[in-house]
Amino acid sequence: MNVPSSEDFIGVMEKLTKAWKIVKWLDDARWSRGASSSLIPGPVFASLDPSSQILTHWLCYITDQQRPWRDVWTLGGPIFAEVVKEYRNTTNLDDVLDLLRAFTVSHKAGSVDTLRSKQQTIQGGTITFTPRFGMHLLSIAGTFYTLVSFGNNIVSYLSDNGLFIFRSSPALEHDSPTVRTVFLLYLLSYADVRKGFTSFHSQKKEISDEVMHRESRLRDLLRNESELEYAYLRWFRNRFYKRLWAGFRDYVKPGSYHEAIFVRALGEIKANSILRLLQEDRKQVLCALELPGDTWNLAFNQKLFDGRINHPSELRAYYNRLGAAGHLSEEFYPEQFDMSFDFAPRMCDRGEENFCPFKGSSKLKEYCLGNAGRGRLCPIVRILCGYESDCLPSECPILAGSVEDICSGCALVVS
Numbered sequence: 001m002n003v004p005s006s007e008d009f010i011g012v013m014e015k016l017t018k019a020w021k022i023v024k025w026l027d028d029a030r031w032s033r034g035a036s037s038s039l040i041p042g043p044v045f046a047s048l049d050p051s052s053q054i055l056t057h058w059l060c061y062i063t064d065q066q067r068p069w070r071d072v073w074t075l076g077g078p079i080f081a082e083v084v085k086e087y088r089n090t091t092n093l094d095d096v097l098d099l100l101r102a103f104t105v106s107h108k109a110g111s112v113d114t115l116r117s118k119q120q121t122i123q124g125g126t127i128t129f130t131p132r133f134g135m136h137l138l139s140i141a142g143t144f145y146t147l148v149s150f151g152n153n154i155v156s157y158l159s160d161n162g163l164f165i166f167r168s169s170p171a172l173e174h175d176s177p178t179v180r181t182v183f184l185l186y187l188l189s190y191a192d193v194r195k196g197f198t199s200f201h202s203q204k205k206e207i208s209d210e211v212m213h214r215e216s217r218l219r220d221l222l223r224n225e226s227e228l229e230y231a232y233l234r235w236f237r238n239r240f241y242k243r244l245w246a247g248f249r250d251y252v253k254p255g256s257y258h259e260a261i262f263v264r265a266l267g268e269i270k271a272n273s274i275l276r277l278l279q280e281d282r283k284q285v286l287c288a289l290e291l292p293g294d295t296w297n298l299a300f301n302q303k304l305f306d307g308r309i310n311h312p313s314e315l316r317a318y319y320n321r322l323g324a325a326g327h328l329s330e331e332f333y334p335e336q337f338d339m340s341f342d343f344a345p346r347m348c349d350r351g352e353e354n355f356c357p358f359k360g361s362s363k364l365k366e367y368c369l370g371n372a373g374r375g376r377l378c379p380i381v382r383i384l385c386g387y388e389s390d391c392l393p394s395e396c397p398i399l400a401g402s403v404e405d406i407c408s409g410c411a412l413v414v415s
Helices: 006-030 043-047 050-062 069-087 093-102 134-150 154-160 177-189 204-223 225-236 242-252 257-268 272-280 282-287 295-304 312-324 334-346 379-385
Strands: 114-122 125-129
Touching: 006 312, 006 334, 006 379, 043 069, 043 114, 050 069, 050 134, 050 154, 050 177, 050 242, 050 257, 069 093, 069 114, 069 125, 093 134, 093 204, 134 154, 134 177, 134 204, 154 177, 154 257, 154 272, 177 204, 177 225, 177 242, 177 282, 204 225, 242 257, 242 282, 242 334, 257 272, 272 282, 295 334, 312 334, 334 379
Parallel strands: none
Antiparallel strands: 114 125
8 A cells, every 4th residue: 555645635635625525415416316126137136035136236236346337237147146046045056066067158268168148138139248257257156156056145254254344453543343244245255265267167177176175275264263363454455346335335335225134134144243343333443444445536546636635545634634633524534535446537538627527617506406496406516416316405516616726627628
């Protein structure tokens, strides 16, 4: 993690404290109406129990890499729902691999297997989805096989390792149950996943051996308290994995469709310690979330902060120093900057300075409905991020005149 210099800290501090109010406002809008329904369509997903819905969602995020996100959720999601529905009856590695072969089609050597729906269609045609990398197939197989020991239930996996979640390390200043929970999910699906595996069909024995050995290593690690702590300490410094944090974020973010499902799943298995954490210390859970940094986050931060924030670890470093100095509201936290995933393509990438809430010359207020908009949808957040959100005049920074002149600009200037 790069620690900002005093000079950079002073320069960015003012911009961050001004920008965060607007960022929070847009993030709140993102998780209002826009998050009130599932990204995964179809009757099979709707029929699953809460833990199975969480597992389906988790599998989607495993494959959400270098693929259009709509394909991941609208094509991959319904297929994963079918896979998970049948998976609940598997009891060993052979069952897991037989299941995955039944849902995949093999291609020429070196090509990644294509997933294929058995019972659902889209626009009258068969639903198919091909992950970008063969590693995703191995992650899914490893996740399934590991969870067999936990009743095929991803939420039980977390609950059964609750002693680790609520332990604390004196070696880490910012240790927390949130980060420890995310580490367990990292071990489940992302740790020790090797390249070179692309097909459940042509590489049947190789994948079986790899998944079995991986599960054995993970089982031994989870049983060894000192080794597990050591692995966590090594991972902590480089914990900024986009898909990992984005997936978990959906389970704890107020307003998220999957947050309510996660709570129900915890209740069904009586995971009372994790439930209490969410009910009594939600603010600290949210503050521990890392920004799932991607291209759009970086483009936004490069413009707004003059290239001084280039990685989620740097945003976390500024956040920690600002918090320690008492310059930030406790309502602010790094993950809120993920609204830039929607903001940057619509605004920064198109050079829309005239409507930018971070430019003093912005004409944005001309689109504000003011108090007359109460009970209607806000046109401002629709322009900026495409969100459907209620107009709440008392909470609107645009109506309050909080447009800030802090961005270096994105318009193309020809001279």
